[in-house]
Amino acid sequence: MRQHFDFIILGSGIAGLSCALQLANHGSVAVLTKKESAESNTNYAQGGIASVVSPDDHLESHIRDTLEAGAGLCHEAVVSKVVSDGPFVVQELIEFGVEFSRGQGGDFDLGREGGHSQRRVLHAGDFTGQVIEKALLQSVKSHSNIQILEHHFAIDLITTRKLGIEEKEPNRCLGAYVLDVRNRKVLTFTAGATVLATGGAGKVYLYTSNPDIATGDGLAMAWRAGAKVANLEFVQFHPTCLYHPQAKSFLISEALRGEGGVLKLRNGESFMERYDPRRELAPRDIVARAIDHELKKSGEDYVLLDMSHLPADYLQERFPNIGEALLRFGCDFTKEPIPVVPAAHYMCGGVMVDDKAETSLRNLFACGEVTFTGLHGGNRLASNSLLEAVVYANIAAREAPERLGGPPPNFEIPEWSSGHAADSDEAVVIKQNWDEIRSFMWNYVGIVRTNKRLHRAKKRIELLLEEIKEYYWNTVVSPDLLELRNIACVADLIIQSALWRKESRGLHYNLDYPSQSEMYRRDTILAP
Ligand SMILES: Cc1cc2nc3c(=O)[nH]c(=O)nc-3n(C[C@H](O)[C@H](O)[C@H](O)COP(=O)(O)OP(=O)(O)OC[C@H]3O[C@@H](n4cnc5c(N)ncnc54)[C@H](O)[C@@H]3O)c2cc1C
Numbered sequence: 254m255r256q257h258f259d260f261i262i263l264g265s266g267i268a269g270l271s272c273a274l275q276l277a278n279h280g281s282v283a284v285l286t287k288k289e290s291a292e293s294n295t296n297y298a299q300g301g302i303a304s305v306v307s308p309d310d311h312l313e314s315h316i317r318d319t320l321e322a323g324a325g326l327c328h329e330a331v332v333s334k335v336v337s338d339g340p341f342v343v344q345e346l347i348e349f350g351v352e353f354s355r356g357q358g359g360d361f362d363l364g365r366e367g368g369h370s371q372r373r374v375l376h377a378g379d380f381t382g383q384v385i386e387k388a389l390l391q392s393v394k395s396h397s398n399i400q401i402l403e404h405h406f407a408i409d410l411i412t413t414r415k416l417g418i419e420e421k422e423p424n425r426c427l428g429a430y431v432l433d434v435r436n437r438k439v440l441t442f443t444a445g446a447t448v449l450a451t452g453g454a455g456k457v458y459l460y461t462s463n464p465d466i467a468t469g470d471g472l473a474m475a476w477r478a479g480a481k482v483a484n485l486e487f488v489q490f491h492p493t494c495l496y497h498p499q500a501k502s503f504l505i506s507e508a509l510r511g512e513g514g515v516l517k518l519r520n521g522e523s524f525m526e527r528y529d530p531r532r533e534l535a536p537r538d539i540v541a542r543a544i545d546h547e548l549k550k551s552g553e554d555y556v557l558l559d560m561s562h563l564p565a566d567y568l569q570e571r572f573p574n575i576g577e578a579l580l581r582f583g584c585d586f587t588k589e590p591i592p593v594v595p596a597a598h599y600m601c602g603g604v605m606v607d608d609k610a611e612t613s614l615r616n617l618f619a620c621g622e623v624t625f626t627g628l629h630g631g632n633r634l635a636s637n638s639l640l641e642a643v644v645y646a647n648i649a650a651r652e653a654p655e656r657l658g659g660p661p662p663n664f665e666i667p668e669w670s671s672g673h674a675a676d677s678d679e680a681v682v683i684k685q686n687w688d689e690i691r692s693f694m695w696n697y698v699g700i701v702r703t704n705k706r707l708h709r710a711k712k713r714i715e716l717l718l719e720e721i722k723e724y725y726w727n728t729v730v731s732p733d734l735l736e737l738r739n740i741a742c743v744a745d746l747i748i749q750s751a752l753w754r755k756e757s758r759g760l761h762y763n764l765d766y767p768s769q770s771e772m773y774r775r776d777t778i779l780a781p
Contacts, residue, residue: 275650287470323628519553601633
């Protein structure tokens with residue numbers, strides 16, 4: 254049975270929810286999300302959202318910092334648009350019920366993070382993402398035009414090209430096939446416009462700060478449907494995730510370094526002064542590479558982040574979430590240093606969108622971490638992603654209603670069929686392939702790359718893609734299998750992009766080409 258909405262939005266993080274709230278003024282909206290509605294990268298964001306809200310700060314300064322972090326690849330018009338919309342976005346979030354932390358005089362308590370020349374990060378304690386997610390979900394749930402469908406896993410986009418429908422427009426998105434996970438049924442959703450807001454792909458790597466949902470599904474779906482993607486070699490590794498056997502992906506926010514945290518080797522010696530005059534506040538790629546280098550040199554598994562010289566009361570008040578979580582893992586950060594390692598954190602590249610937030614596939618819009626807008630260039634400035642997500646959600650919500658009008662598509666859309674596929678009794682195959690991909694991506698396509706390692710990764714992913722293709726069509730779809738297919742697709746695209754860029758720039762560092770080359774001062778665009 255086909256279900257039709259004016260708009261379907263895939264994903265319920267900050268991008269999907271912000272977009273839903275705006276689109277609901279123009280028609281019916283379904284927000285489809287693969288797990289519980291709050292489960293998203295957004296929910297784990299700690300540091301905050303960057304914006305110029307202080308009279309001591311200037312838009313030009315935020316623009317300059319963003320461009321500098323981006324290593325020559327930012328699209329200046331996009332940077333200017335996103336930064337200028339910042340104060341408006343902050344106000345909008347406040348109107349949706351987000352309460353940012355304020356100092357005693359009532360002004361915003363602004364945090365400072367690496368690469369920012371000013372204190373300009375609005376935060377809600379160190380629970381910023383959770384506070385935003387909760388406020389937006391509450392507004393969405395009380396809106397009569399929006400339906401949230403949890404445990405609805407988007408499998409693939411439905412396009413005119415795939416259906417063999419000939420139109421003036423070469424390829425158009427009509428909706429998506431979606432697995433209703435609880436009822437084990439594949440449903441057909443059609444819409445006037447579809448919005449991808451499926452977030453990032455940290456789970457492509459063995460170590461990541463991202464929660465389990467971040468398997469690059471939107472990116473892989475868009476690619477399979479024929480949309481262009483860009484700059485996927487620029488993967489941001491967060492320098493500091495907690496190193497502990499039981500901590501799956503616990504991030505130690507950059508804000509700790511912003512407030513005076515010092516990185517040290519296990520023998521207590523500090524080392525950042527040897528890498529950058531900005532020391533702990535150098536951009537993340539520099540800090541992550543410095544740690545990677547020190548770890549490779551010493552053979553140790555982790556370095557230390559020391560906060561113990563700061564007053565305990567202050568630390569407890571400023572970082573209650575982190576402090577509590579660390580205590581659960583047996584570390585009192587007011588008294589002892591925190592063991593940390595770098596981990597895959599953020600995808601700067603993604604599905605290409607234009608200034609209308611539309612992808613190269615008509616009627617398919619995108620916002621949030623799944624996109625490549627041109628904002629981040631070769632490296633993302635801390636706390637610019639939540640901002641970008643809302644700015645592009647607003648743009649998508651302004652433009653997508655233009656695609657309404659006329660009757661809902663009345664083409665024959667075949668129901669999903671998995672042919673003779675059978676339930677698999679070999680879950681071990683999925684787990685094995687999954688572990689293999691994440692492990693070679695970490696070792697060969699990680700913080701420091703070489704041609705040899707990238708070619709090794711390429712050989713392995715080609716083999717696995719073949720295996721997965723065969724397995725996929727003979728097995729009934731399940732979330733694990735779908736995610737495996739998607740991380741394999743994203744891994745392949747990251748490897749292709751990394752091989753294309755024969756230089757080191759921003760987050761992409763290849764020992765065989767250690768410097769920047771003017772020839773490569775352009776985006777890595779892949780078209781299916
Ligand atoms: C630990 C951590 C800390 C961070 N801290 C900051 C910070 O301080 N400041 C900052 O600016 N950024 C921060 N970031 C990055 C920022 O949180 C993300 O870039 C941003 O939240 C992405 O929002 P989004 O809406 O695009 O995606 P998400 O919030 O990840 O939401 C994606 C949604 O899509 C759903 N989904 C995915 N695939 C499917 C599918 N196939 N079918 C249906 N639904 C699907 C997911 O379930 C989820 O609901 C942090 C990230 C992490 C992981």
